[in-house]
Amino acid sequence: MALNNKQRESLATHLDTVANKPCQMCGASDWEPDDEFLYLSEDPTQMGRFAVRVITVGCRNCGQAVLFNARALGI
Numbered sequence: 001m002a003l004n005n006k007q008r009e010s011l012a013t014h015l016d017t018v019a020n021k022p023c024q025m026c027g028a029s030d031w032e033p034d035d036e037f038l039y040l041s042e043d044p045t046q047m048g049r050f051a052v053r054v055i056t057v058g059c060r061n062c063g064q065a066v067l068f069n070a071r072a073l074g075i
C-alpha cells in the first residue's frame, strides 16, 4: 500500500527533525524514502494478524536501508 500525501509529509518531517543523521555506513546524507509500506511478520501465515507496518528509507549512496515503524510515527 502506498503512502498518501499526508503520510509522506509526516515522514518527511520526521526525517528532517528527529531522524536527520547521516548514513551510518557511508556518512552520506542522501536518503530516499520508499513510497510503499512494507509488512514484516515472523510467521508469513499469520501476516494479517501480526504484521508490523514499516517504511523503508534507503541511502542513495551505499544502498543501506533502514526501517521505521509506521505506527510509532503516527502514520
Ligand SMILES: [Zn+2]
Residues within 6 Å of the ligand: 023, 024, 025, 026, 027, 028, 059, 060, 061, 062, 063, 064
Ligand atoms: Zn550510505
